[in-house]
Amino acid sequence: MRRTLYIKDDxxxxxxxxxxxxTLTNLSERDWAKIAEQRLTPLYVSVHATDLETRRQCLRNPNAxxxxxxxxxxAEHGIQAHTQLVVTPGLNDGAQLERSVRELAELYPNVLSATVVPVGLTKHHKYGHRAHTPAEAADVVETVTRWQKQFQSTLGVRFAYLTDEWYLxxxxxxxxTSAYDGYELQSNGMGMVRDFLDEWGRVKRNELRATSDEQRVTRRRSKANAKPQTFSLQPATFEPIYKTATLATGALFAPTLKKVVAEFNHLTQLALDVATIVNAHLGEGITVAGLLPGHDVIRQLSQNGQPLGQIVILPRLMFDHPDSIALDDVSPLQVAQALNRPVALADWMGDVVDALAGRNKLTFYPDAHALTAPVVREGGWAVEKYL
Incomplete structure (x- = not known):
């Protein structure tokens, strides 16, 4: 495992x-003074619950x-905060969640937001908790959506936000898009899927445009419930060198990606396939793509009985680390060598288009001897932020 994962950063x-x-549980008087003196605003604070005893249970810290x-x-010292509430069924949900959001909203605009996150449990967890059922997640979505309408009316912003996992x-x-108030909290998992789908819409408009003849046919037949509009490629925009590809992702995002890829295949007449990777290392309950270990990807793509595409496309977030390695120290180059396929990394469907056309700069070839480009983006790396 990556060395940095063994450091509990607070x-x-x-x-x-x-x-x-x-969590703000480990600050000395000098730390507080530095925050005020250096105007370190905004800060990002894990609250989990505003009730003291409940928060101590969430943090497993009796002295919090x-x-x-x-x-x-x-607030008195001019420091604003974004907050998050990681919700565990039976611990800080229900009335506790409602109290927490209400009390945090009373501190607006010094508290800028409260992001509600479902708990993620590895197979190694020891405390007897469980993940949310679909019905429980639906209740949280409906409840927070109701609060958002109230806050929009009273505060001018939605204030309480749901990460994408709840909807999936x-x-x-x-x-x-307008519900995310500018995507300021996207790095915390809020709005990433909506942004992905919006970007896919732009790719269709800009690189998979409909011809004028097809548009006219569609307009003529729309009242008769004729076939849906079809698109044709603009050769000057997109000239794929790969006709088949395997896109790997986690179980949470796989249904969304499969729908997009089915549409992409229909528009382009290419053959892209989505492989759902189960996180055997951390446990099946960890379903996000950014936490997939490289060895799980290699093993499952090698043994799933389906032929690999000419190129394998993986989530860039898997390797979003200064050393460009996955959780288990595997690099994209090692995946390429193990699978004997080029491996491209993608955040968006535009990156997939670039990979198929041979112009994705984050493409690693089996015969290479070293990584040719850094994978990590500006702003710190993804995983260690939230563990």
Whole structure:
């Protein structure tokens, strides 16, 4: 496993610099003074519950201080905060969640937001908790959506936000782009899927455009419920050198990606396939793509009985680390060598288009001897922020 995963990071400086969420449980008087003196705003704070005893249970820290007092102190010194509530069924959901959101909203605009996140449990967890059922997730979506309408009316912003997992777990429709108030919290998992789908729409418009003849046919036949509009490629825009590809992702995002890829195949007449990778290393309950270990990808793509495409496309977030390695120290080059296929990394369907056309700069070839490009993006790396 990556060395940095063994470090439990709760450093307020990384919170200010990179948006790491911290608990504020380990600060000395000098730390508080530095925050005020250096105007380290905004900070990102893991609250989980505003009730003191419930928060101590969530953090498994019997000495955790009262969080509302700390947030008020920050406010008095001109420091704003984004907060998050990682919700565990039977612990800090229901009435506790409602109380937490209400009390945090009372501190707006010093507390800028409250992001609601479902708990993620590895197979190694020891505390008897469980994940949300689809019905429970649907209840959370409906409840927070109701609060958002109230806050939009009283505060001018939605204030309480849901990460994408809630919608995917419950199979609820994703909100529109406007519901995310500018995607400021996207790095915390809020709005990434909506942004992905919006980007796919732009790719269709800009690189998979409909010809004028087809548009006219569609307009003429629309009233008769004729065939849906078909698109044709603009050769000057997209000239694929790979006709088949395997896209690997985690179980949570796989249904969404399969729908997009089916549409892509229909538009392009190419043959892209989506492989759902089970996280055997951390446990099947960990379903996000960014936490997939490289060895699980290699083993499952090698043994799933389906032929691999000419190129394998993986989530860039798997390797979003200064050393360009997955959780288990595997690099994209090692995956390429193990599978004997070029491996391209993608955040968006535009990256997939670039990979198929041979112009994705994050493509690694089996015969290479070293990584040719850094994978990590500016702003810190993804995984260690949230563990």
């Amino acid at each position: 450093d307020y400086r990384y919170s200010f610099l990179f948006g790491h969420y911290v 201080p009262e969080i509302l007092g700390q947030l008020r102190w920050l 777990i419950s199979n609820k429709t994703l909100p529109r």
